[in-house]
Amino acid sequence: MRPKGSQALNFKVLLLGVFFAFLLLFVLRSSISSSQDDTSDLQTFAAAKTSNGVKESKSGANCSPSCDKIPRYLAQALIHYATSSITPQQTLKEISVTAKILEKKSPCNFLVFGLGHDSLMWSSLNYGGRTVFLEEDEAWIEQIRRRFPMLESYHVTYDSKVNQAENLMDVGRGPECTAIADPKYSMCQLALKGLPSEVYEMKWDLIMVDAPTGYYEDAPGRMTAIYTAGMMARNKEKGETDVFVHDVNRVVEDKFSMAFLCQGYMKKQEGRLRHFRIPSHKDSLERSFCPE
Template sequence: MPPEEPLSYPLNSPLLHILSPKSSLNLTLPQKKSFLKMSLTKRKSILILVFILVIASLIRVLRITITTSYFPNVVSSSMDHDLITTRSNVSDKTLSEKELTFLSDIILQKSPCNLLVFGLEDQYLKLPTINKGGATVFLEDKPEKLMKMKGNGDGVQVFRIRYKTSAKEAYKLLKHARRDSSCSVRRLTSKCKIAVTGFPKEVLKIKWDVIVVDGPGGDGPESPGRMGAIYMAGVLARSGNGTNVVVHDVDRMIEKWFSWEFLSEKNLVSSKGKFWNFKIGQRKKLVSLKRS
């Protein structure tokens, strides 16, 4: 058997080139450059992504700021400021078909009945027909709207009401009503600053079956606001026997807060669109409004 010979390779063997330190350095240097290039690319990508997220966040904050500037604001009591409604609904006073059907169904369930409406929008001109045979009374503060009901027929009356408040005073009036016992919805006195004085005696004496609150205007800080109308509706409803009080525009802060305060959320029985329907049971007999 031939003797074993040690492995030997020529000096120019490819294996030596592979194992040589110089060759190894030539192979790893491009890899290092490639790795460094990838790291820089990733870093740039992260920076770009962060920049995009920052810009998106700024746009979102700007959009929220612009949007919320149109909604009602409740100013802190420490500033003793007013709750105002800054969202304008001047161009959106039309009831949707579902809202009109909702209101009509409530009236039809009790028709013929005693129907009191705060506000005189065009679509409400149909209500006396829906309440045929009943008594329908409209309370409106704008003289030009009062002319719409002239010659409408028997059982319909229209009275002008003057409101001395403004929507910007809502927060202050709400604080007053909460701490002053004269603002109880179980009786009506002129001491309560939120009470609407000068009400027709006919309105105060009637037991109302349905009361609709969609007036006066409440779409700006200088408008009368519906604080007094909702309060009066709450007082009048408690002299009836299961009176339905239907409040419109409850997407606005004043309508929502004053409905909770004087009609009570526990009495809310149904809703549709911007309408809330409260059912209020019979309470103590209404005390006539007297000057102190």
């Protein structure tokens, strides 16, 4: 998730456009929710105009509570991305896939495997919801926390490595891994069992797998993160979970996303990002691990 260089200026301009569109939606929502208060304010304003003249009328208009300010959190995000020379590692088209789902579902519960310079963006696009980041590098967590203390992040460890992917794929085909269960108590070797308790307790609307590192043989690969994301979605009491996997140009991300998130659940691929929509399996026990 950590960018390795700057992007073109037009990327930043378009990214800012996404933020402004979100802010417009926020303001419209706020205006609708305060419609009853607005009616009362208009009546007060009319009375002031009748009894006190134009001077009070102008003052009342300027103080209308319907003129909402941009929340400080979103203002900080806009300033950061407008002034930073570092932009998210995902491309605009890749970001737009997740942003469209957030536009429909936010505020919601969003779990992200990975912590980076794009984390402030994801948390801002899910304004009012809960966005949690899981990261394997403790020093990196502290660095990001100093810059963005408002982000909720946790340190996690991964026991598997990229060079174990082939063996873990065979393990994942066993009955203990295709049985629907809470990952925390699963017998499957692929299930992550050391995550913070709140991660298992929360019912996630969106999950993004953009970590751990995964780009060399001895790195902690994404096999267990991808499997656990899919099992969290299946173990949900009801409804669907949107799961995103980045870097599917790599062998592990490609094969494990198709095997454990299922090609039949894939909704879209844009560049190196795949989007899956996985239904709950608990409300339909006869449902197979992957659709036929």
